[in-house]
Every structure is written in C-alpha cells, then in structure tokens.
Amino acid sequence: MSEVSGAPAVLFEDITTIPIADVAQALSIPVTRVHQLVRDGQLLSLRRSGATVIPADFLDGSAIVKGLPGTITVLRDGGYQDDDILRWLFTEDDSLRGAPIAVLRAGRHREVKRRAQAMAF
Structure with missing residues (x-):
C-alpha cells in the first residue's frame, strides 16, 4: 500500500483529530478507501504522534462536510x-466571519469556494 501524505505539525494541538480507522468506521467504508479519499483530495490528513489522522471537523456525522472536497481541489x-490548505481551513477569516471549515460546516460552502477561487488565481 502506498504511503498516505500528511503534513506534520500544521494545526494547533487543540484541533481535534480522528485516526484513519475511526474515520473509516464513521463513513462506513474500509480504511483503504479513506486512504484513497486522501490521495484523491477529498480529505486531507496529517501526522500526530506517529499516527495519520483527519481533522474531526472534516466529518459531518457519517459524511464528509459538504463543499470540503471541492474547496480542496x-x-x-x-x-x-x-x-x-489545512492552515487556511482552520484560520479565522474576518471576511468570512469565521474559519473556512466552520463556514463550510454552517452550510455556506459556495462562499468558501468563491474565496478559495479568488486566492488560487
């Protein structure tokens, strides 16, 4: 199996993360599928204490937060x-009135994606 890319120490320690196996269980998919979602840019992972983890805020119950994969892309x-990208998603933005991930979770994904497009080009 190929190595899952992750970015070490890019988020504050107070941001809750979930081990890959728990993400797989929450999404009702195999662990290998979670690794594929990371490779495909549907999710982002990072390393903490030697483990590959996903920020808990990327999940909304048993689904990936709407708009997150498109924003990452x-x-x-x-x-x-x-x-x-991880830093940006969790950094407060006064023009969005919150961190982009919080705005995505609130259902305002179009606003976040427009901001991402403006930054990217």
Missing part, C-alpha cells in the same frame, strides 16, 4: 500544498 489546482 480548487486550492490544490491553484498551487497550494496540503499543509497550507
């Missing part, structure tokens, strides 16, 4: 690296 296409 826009930023990757614009040349951003995964660690920069």
Whole structure:
C-alpha cells in the first residue's frame, strides 16, 4: 500500500483529530478507501504522534462536510500544498466571519469556494 501524505505539525494541538480507522468506521467504508479519499483530495490528513489522522471537523456525522472536497481541489489546482490548505481551513477569516471549515460546516460552502477561487488565481 502506498504511503498516505500528511503534513506534520500544521494545526494547533487543540484541533481535534480522528485516526484513519475511526474515520473509516464513521463513513462506513474500509480504511483503504479513506486512504484513497486522501490521495484523491477529498480529505486531507496529517501526522500526530506517529499516527495519520483527519481533522474531526472534516466529518459531518457519517459524511464528509459538504463543499470540503471541492474547496480542496480548487486550492490544490491553484498551487497550494496540503499543509497550507489545512492552515487556511482552520484560520479565522474576518471576511468570512469565521474559519473556512466552520463556514463550510454552517452550510455556506459556495462562499468558501468563491474565496478559495479568488486566492488560487
């Protein structure tokens, strides 16, 4: 199996993360499928204490937060690296009135994607 890319120490320690196996269980998919979602840019992972984890805020119950995969794709296409995308998603933005991930979770994914497009190009 290929190595899952992850960005070490890119998020504050107070941001809750979930081990890959728990993400698989929450999404009702095999662990290998979670690794594929990371490779495909549907999710982003990072390393904490030697384990590959996913930020808990990326999940909404048993699904990936609506708009997150598209936002990741826009930023990757614009040349951003995964660690920069992770930082941006969790950094407060006054113009969005919150961190982009919180705005996505609130259902305002179009607003976040527009901001990502403006940053990327």
